[in-house]
Amino acid sequence: MMRGCAIEFKGSWEKYLPLMEFAYNNSYQATIQMAPYEALYGRKCRTPVCWTELSERKIIGPDMIQETEEKIKLIQERLKTASDRQKSYADLKRRDIEYDVGEKVFLKVSPWKKVLRFGKKGKLSLRFIGPYEITECIGPVAYRLALPPELSQIHDVFHVSMIRIYKSDPSHVLSPGTVEIDKILTCEEEPVQILARDVKMLRNKTVPLVKVLWRNHTTEEATWETVEAMLTQYPHLFHNIG
Numbered sequence: 001m002m003r004g005c006a007i008e009f010k011g012s013w014e015k016y017l018p019l020m021e022f023a024y025n026n027s028y029q030a031t032i033q034m035a036p037y038e039a040l041y042g043r044k045c046r047t048p049v050c051w052t053e054l055s056e057r058k059i060i061g062p063d064m065i066q067e068t069e070e071k072i073k074l075i076q077e078r079l080k081t082a083s084d085r086q087k088s089y090a091d092l093k094r095r096d097i098e099y100d101v102g103e104k105v106f107l108k109v110s111p112w113k114k115v116l117r118f119g120k121k122g123k124l125s126l127r128f129i130g131p132y133e134i135t136e137c138i139g140p141v142a143y144r145l146a147l148p149p150e151l152s153q154i155h156d157v158f159h160v161s162m163i164r165i166y167k168s169d170p171s172h173v174l175s176p177g178t179v180e181i182d183k184i185l186t187c188e189e190e191p192v193q194i195l196a197r198d199v200k201m202l203r204n205k206t207v208p209l210v211k212v213l214w215r216n217h218t219t220e221e222a223t224w225e226t227v228e229a230m231l232t233q234y235p236h237l238f239h240n241i242g
Contacts, residue, residue, distance in 0.1 A: 019071050019072055019075060022072065023072050023075035023076050023079065024036070024075075024079060027079050027080075097160050099137070099143055099163070099165065100134070101135065101136060101137060103165065104131035104132065104134070104166040104168070105131055105132060105143075105145070105163040105165055106129065106130040106131055106132075106163065106164045107128060107130050107145065107158065107162060107163055108127065108128055108161075108162045108163065108164065109128070109129060131166035132145040132147060133146045138157050141159055141160045142157055142158065142159055142160065143157070144156050145158060145163070189215070190214065191212045191213070191214055191215070191230070191234050192213045192215050193212075193213045193237070194210045194213075194230075194237050194238070195212070195213050195219065196211040197209065197210055197211070198210075207226060208226070209224045209225065209227065210224070210226075210230055211223070211224055211225075212225050212230065
């Protein structure tokens with residue numbers, strides 16, 4: 001909008017910024033079915049077009065009134081042109097999608113940064129969860145899903161853009177007999193080499209330290225450990241150290 005107005009107003013476009021704001025706040029918005037000014041204050045704004053009806057033309061001057069009316073009309077036309085252009089771009093990506101009650105769909109979740117969701121954070125988090133069954137069609141673009149108990153605090157009606165069809169595949173079903181679960185979900189780290197030594201000075205004593213390289217880790221991931229702990233668990237590391 002501002003680009004179109006700036007080109008039209010040429011070098012004096014900054015003088016008409018208040019008129020751009022005025023025209024925008026008093027233009028009809030399809031989303032709220034009224035102008036932003038009317039939504040905020042509960043009444044329609046008194047526009048410069050009304051000045052001529054109230055005989056204020058004599059006070060302000062006919063030239064200024066006419067120029068203001070022309071500029072506001074031009075800005076409103078630019079607003080509509082920009083809105084129509086944005087709508088045409090958005091319509092290129094839109095397509096009519098319909099689902100039937102009883103179908104199963106995946107539910108889309110947003111990968112917000114620094115937000116832990118379903119055990120993952122940020123971009124590593126799941127993009128879709130489910131599948132969940134559609135229990136009701138709410139209008140042409142909204143559906144009610146049968147969510148599990150752990151998602152009971154979430155509103156169960158979603159826009160069609162938030163769901164994806166789930167195509168059933170027998171290979172997705174695993175037999176309990178084919179699943180083996182390891183009850184000990186730990187991995188023991190194995191030291192490979194001592195890279196360096198150091199001494200940590202405390203108030204009443206000194207603590208000898210060694211820098212340990214671990215298997216399947218780089219030297220940047222080496223850690224400082226106490227000599228006492230390493231001698232107890234891995235005495236073989238000290239055999240070749242003088």
